[in-house]
Amino acid sequence: MKILALDTSNQTLAIGIMEDHKILGQLQTTLNKNHSTTLMPALEDLTQKISIKPSDFDRIVVAQGPGSYTGLRIGVTTAKTLADTLKIELVGVSSLKTLAANCVGVTGWIVPIFNARRQNVYAGVYQWLDGQLQTIVADQHLSFEQLCEKLQDQSVYFVGVDVADFQAEIQKKLPKAQINTIPAWQYPNGITLAQLGALAQPEKDIHAFLPDYLKLVEAEENWLATHEAGAESYVEKI
Known part of the structure; x- marks a missing residue:
């Protein structure tokens, strides 16, 4: 089974690619926090270097949280999109x-x-x-x-x-x-994440998979303090 593992939950960007118990490739940076612009180019570069096509993967593993709200959304959204598009398994693993x-x-x-x-x-x-x-x-x-x-x-x-x-x-x-x-x-390691993900059960509903923030964002906490629970949604419906 070929596994792609992604962690953008904090400052570190970690990518790991494994096939069964063999490490095919990995990438880790700890200084650049702009994952929205670096994740996909880094992934494309790594897969090209080891001659792996996206369609070769059987499972995607992503750090689900906790961590940076923005970082988690980037990683989870990318993993969900790839898993859904490629019709492969998705697994979430605790960042901690x-x-x-x-x-x-x-x-x-x-x-x-x-x-x-x-x-x-x-x-x-x-x-x-x-x-x-x-x-x-x-x-x-x-x-x-x-x-x-x-x-x-x-x-x-x-x-x-x-x-x-x-x-x-x-x-x-x-x-x-x-x-x-x-x-x-x-620091998070992509291969370690892949190994944990290999042992976990895949998500049954990719679309329902969400980051595990463990804490509401401050704006939502402030909103809830002045609104009755269940009366209306924090997210405006258009």
Whole structure:
């Protein structure tokens, strides 16, 4: 099975192409956040270099979230369009789980985090059990203080480039916690995403597939604060 994996959920652009257990090609950039203009040219360039046609793919795997609202929409929309056009399978994988899966050989709880601003984070808790990465605490949006409360008395391993934003608090509140120092593990990897997607069940309804934001955009939160729930839609119907 040939798999195309795409992650534009945060600053990193990651693309991975695999056939069964063989890596055919991959691309990763961590500086350019303008995925709307870089994703498709990067994908076209990579597939041409390894002589793969879009029609060769059997499954598309995409980082479903959480992450940047714009980045998620770009990745999910691209993956849905390709899957629908090519009539192939679509799989969504947690963006946080993709980070956690980098940490091969780590025992205890693996905690990938994204900075959600205002001392909040997107975080989940994962652990390797019998060779499989299992979800211990589901991905959620919460304050960093709340996250630390959940992690008390546990063997914890933090991963993700945004961990640096909270390093002082981690050392203060969770002095026994480990912080990843392997640079390659700090960023989403297209091949890791493809491997996770190979094990997941494909979506039954491609058109109903949506990003997993975990939090409403600020404009929608403000709108809901002044409107009765269910009375009318936040999105204007024309």
